[in-house]
Amino acid sequence: MDDAQRIVMTGIGLTAPNGNNLSEFRDALLNCRSGVVHTEIRYMGKQVAGLCDFDEFKYQSKKLRRRGTRAGSISIYCANEAVADAELDWAAIDKSMVGVYLGITEHGNVETENEIYEMHQNNLDWKLWSPHHNPRTVANSPAGEVTLNLNITGPHYTLGSACAGGNVGIIQGVQQLLLGEVDVALAGGVSESPQTFGIFAAFAAQGALAHHEDPTKASRPLDKNRNGIAISEGGCIYVLERLSDAKKRGAHIYAEIVGYAINSDATDFVNPNGERQVECMHKAIKKAGITVSDIDIVNMHATGTGTGDVNESKAVRDAFKDSDKTFVNFSKGHIGHAMGAAGALELAGNIPSFEDGVVHPGMNVTELDPECEIKNLVFNEPKLVGNINYILNNSFGMLGINSALIVKKYKS
Amino acid sequence: MADVRQIVIDIISDIAPDEDVTNLDDKVSLREQLDLDSMDFLDIVMELRKRHKVEVPQEDYPKLATLESCVSYLSPKFA
Numbered sequence: 001m002d003d004a005q006r007i008v009m010t011g012i013g014l015t016a017p018n019g020n021n022l023s024e025f026r027d028a029l030l031n032c033r034s035g036v037v038h039t040e041i042r043y044m045g046k047q048v049a050g051l052c053d054f055d056e057f058k059y060q061s062k063k064l065r066r067r068g069t070r071a072g073s074i075s076i077y078c079a080n081e082a083v084a085d086a087e088l089d090w091a092a093i094d095k096s097m098v099g100v101y102l103g104i105t106e107h108g109n110v111e112t113e114n115e116i117y118e119m120h121q122n123n124l125d126w127k128l129w130s131p132h133h134n135p136r137t138v139a140n141s142p143a144g145e146v147t148l149n150l151n152i153t154g155p156h157y158t159l160g161s162a163c164a165g166g167n168v169g170i171i172q173g174v175q176q177l178l179l180g181e182v183d184v185a186l187a188g189g190v191s192e193s194p195q196t197f198g199i200f201a202a203f204a205a206q207g208a209l210a211h212h213e214d215p216t217k218a219s220r221p222l223d224k225n226r227n228g229i230a231i232s233e234g235g236c237i238y239v240l241e242r243l244s245d246a247k248k249r250g251a252h253i254y255a256e257i258v259g260y261a262i263n264s265d266a267t268d269f270v271n272p273n274g275e276r277q278v279e280c281m282h283k284a285i286k287k288a289g290i291t292v293s294d295i296d297i298v299n300m301h302a303t304g305t306g307t308g309d310v311n312e313s314k315a316v317r318d319a320f321k322d323s324d325k326t327f328v329n330f331s332k333g334h335i336g337h338a339m340g341a342a343g344a345l346e347l348a349g350n351i352p353s354f355e356d357g358v359v360h361p362g363m364n365v366t367e368l369d370p371e372c373e374i375k376n377l378v379f380n381e382p383k384l385v386g387n388i389n390y391i392l393n394n395s396f397g398m399l400g401i402n403s404a405l406i407v408k409k410y411k412s
Numbered sequence: 413m414a415d416v417r418q419i420v421i422d423i424i425s426d427i428a429p430d431e432d433v434t435n436l437d438d439k440v441s442l443r444e445q446l447d448l449d450s451m452d453f454l455d456i457v458m459e460l461r462k463r464h465k466v467e468v469p470q471e472d473y474p475k476l477a478t479l480e481s482c483v484s485y486l487s488p489k490f491a
Contacts (some may be wrong), residue, residue: 048428061430062429062430063428063429063430063431063452065445066429067429067451107469118462122462125461127461128458128461130458131451131454131455131458132451132455
């Protein structure tokens with residue numbers, strides 16, 4: 001295939017609850033270090049959540065941090081880290097040919113809740129409603145903050161795609177590069193969800209909010225005693241380029257994106273549909289021009305809910321029944337559910353496998369749920385498997401959106 | 413009597429925490445001395461209302477141009 005039609009990852013910037021760059025994050029994944037803690041949530045009191053501790057002012061002034069949002073702050077950090085990691089000559093680059101594409105689960109809840117709370121605390125004085133409310137809550141806000149910060153004049157927008165957001169942001173970047181709309185895509189996903197009370201309360205109302213006296217054990221996908229989702233923040237942004245451009249400037253290439261798929265269940269607002277998930281994975285594999293047995297690692301979406309994990313486990317068993325060499329892991333035991341960032345972050349956590357040949361484990365499985373048994377499931381201990389060529393990353397969301405993304409080890 | 417000058421400086425410090433507000437000239441426009449834009453002035457108005465119940469109608473915004481004019485305009489409202 002023509003190098004101009006091949007899309008590669010040349011930079012990664014991330015913040016996760018357990019690491020502020022890829023090497024810290026990978027180390028935490030391999031050594032089962034959780035980033036989930038107890039935090040105070042308005043009205044609800046103590047809850048578990050995955051919170052990031054990156055330096056908010058590394059790339060942003062205090063004033064603009066105050067003016068923007070937590071999602072914007074996370075995005076700015078990740079974008080700058082990605083650009084630096086890619087060693088792009090930022091001063092020389094044509095900023096009108098850079099696009100920013102960020103997947104989000106939701107945006108605006110945090111600011112809306114805060115404004116209503118403030119108004120309520122002040123005798124419903126509506127004139128205290130902030131003039132910043134609209135720019136903070138428009139749906140393109142986190143991506144727009146990145147363009148303001150990095151002086152990018154190409155396109156920017158977010159991809160509202162529930163918890164499939166991370167994968168969807170990357171897929172959008174790939175597509176825009178293939179269309180020739182941009183030369184560099186800053187693509188990934190972001191989450192500020194632990195800043196909002198409503199998401200916690202709604203998961204609690206669904207009986208799907210994780211809890212445990214030890215917060216590091218609260219998020220336990222596939223465990224028999226799992227009790228729901230640990231809500232997390234985070235972000236992961238990739239520098240994507242056409243292979244021809246990356247080669248020209250001698251860039252380090254983390255991986256090539258070779259397959260992807262997005263489909264819809266069309267069955268339920270919240271309950272997933274395993275058949276559609278299988279179709280999604282198979283569609284991505286077909287697009288990559290490979291077979292199921294070529295996939296070395298499947299990173300499950302696995303959020304820690306009762307039905308979600310059972311459905312996906314069956315879907316993965318069905319999708320990979322013809323492969324003996326596909327290993328399966330998951331990442332939310334370590335970091336909780338980073339919502340719109342989850343897909344992009346979890347993929348990043350697996351990419352070093354191309355170099356070290358190790359599959360990082362899922363963590364917090366004390367007793368594996370028999371309904372979640374999967375051939376070659378890697379949990380609690382990392383698994384050295386040697387040569388790894390293909391990783392498939394699942395990311396699913398409410399309203400029945402499914403996504404699967406396949407990356408391949410790059411060989412020059 | 414409220415120290416209106418200090419009240420305004422405290423609000424500016426919160427809105428623009430990167431700025432040095434220690435040696436401001438009371439007679440020179442705040443925007444000439446500090447990196448403030450129109451949204452910052454809306455924030456100043458908002459904080460005056462939130463913290464001190466002082467209302468500044470839109471037509472009076474120009475009276476917040478300098479520290480001296482702020483004190484002159486706002487002092488009666490704090491009386």
